[in-house]
Amino acid sequence: MPWSEARATAARAVRGPLAPEVRQLPDALGTVLAEPLTALTDLPSFDSSAMDGWAVSGPGPWRIATGGHGVLAGDDGLVPLEDGHAVRIATGARVPPGTTGVLRSEYGEIRRRPARGPEDGGHTGGNGGGHTGGNGGGHTGTGSDGAGSRGGRDGRDGTNPPTGGPHGPEHGTTGAPAPGDASLHTTGGHTVVPGQDIRPRGQECRSGDRLLAAGTAVTPAVLGLAAAAGYDELRTVRRPRVEVLVLGDELLHSGLPRDGRIRDALGPMLGPWLETLGAEVTGTYRLGDDAEVLHTAVTASDADVIVTTGGTAAGPVDHVHPVLRRSGAEVLVDGVAVRPGHPMLLARLAPGRHLVGLPGNPLAAVSGLLTLVEPLLRALSGRAPRAAAYVPLAEGAPGHPRDTRLVPVVRRTGTPAASPSGRSGHPGGRAPGSRGAGARSSGNTGAGTGHRAVPLRFNGPAMLRGIAAADGLAVVPPGGAEDGSMAEILELPWFEGETE
């Protein structure tokens, strides 16, 4: 079967996504929304200050009560602000009714009014002491807000009243400053226009707005948005349960290869890789080459998808095909015209239960993972098919006469002349120091995208050295691809963007 048909067959193998389930927010990471994310509240849910400063009412200068901390984030902020008055306000605090706008702390200064009576004592700027409880008076101009520190820098210590510490919330600061306390003035020609530095209620969304579509992957950012929008739990598509069966008597699970035996490279690789594709991996089991054991494992499993490795060919201990026949499985894909990986297969064990047979050669297994497993898992978990990415090749890639080739590549910006060294003679197939070295090129970049795909060496079916240094696999059509031609790239989950 042609490679693209095999992928399409895997994507169509299931009728639709698995059933939705409800998950607490932290558990929903990596799943897919089963329904649109709809705002449960306006965001912001109240008019709030975008800056630390002062809420002001009407044109300035404004009368302001000193001391206390003003209105903080989390206060109900319901005490109205009278015309001609100001009150300190923190970023995120609800603005008092009557607020015209917010003057940033760096755009205003407080001027103390002359002392009015003997009880003022001359150090609290005419507060009368009783009003600013807890402000630790006696150190004028050194308060903790912008006005206080500005006063200090400007040498106006004698004119700025203390602006209060973190203690002693003042009742009345939002509505009734003591007359004659102090006045707030703008500096540097700044003005306050209506709505200035106020985040209006509903600016980001209104309750009921659709924030994200069903099928959106739940990323950390989505968790944050869902929490902001009022969610404690999300309805998401159940993760496909995947079981990995590693076949092969020749495999060792620790130490050095010895006595004709080799290390299992697929057991450690597939579980984490499958998780990045949205699977819940229920277990990785090493079964050896035993048809009975394999048959029992396949028939007893309740996984949505079984992934086997090895044993797909027709050798004396290749048991996958005979076990599938014995189990009455329907083989949907039996070999694919792709190199490496042509013996890969996909079978339906029962409605809703599938088996993907990955060839034993490690890069061939990766090929099967991206050709059959990924589309199947996307369909089961409700994700849209992978969007194709196309990148020009930094050099020609030889092709198979009839089959598609998948070749590990690394994307790189820079001159095409740099690319041949990335292919030959260097470990991992990359020129020494090529990653991050040198200035970003302003020209010689590929087809408007600014980067090119450099095919890597060590791309034989039994090798992982190329893919371990790669950030994608280039799809090379039968017959090959020329230098500079556009190639589809299957991005690896850890692709972080092109390198220089």
Ligand SMILES: Nc1nc2c(c(=O)[nH]1)N[C@H]1C(S)=C(S)[C@@H](COP(=O)(O)OP(=O)(O)OC[C@H]3O[C@@H](n4cnc5c(N)ncnc54)[C@H](O)[C@@H]3O)O[C@H]1N2
């Ligand atoms: N007569 C033919 N023989 C083979 C053909 C063919 O067309 N005609 N195709 C070759 C290709 S291509 C591949 S790929 C393999 C596929 O074989 P199996 O899926 O049956 O895999 P095994 O024979 O079990 O193993 C192949 C190779 O990979 C090594 N291996 C297996 N598992 C692991 C593992 N977990 N970690 C590391 N290496 C593993 C195994 O030792 C073998 O060297 O068939 C070819 N033969």
Ligand code: MOO
């Ligand atoms: O599947 Mo094999 O590893 O194509 O060469």
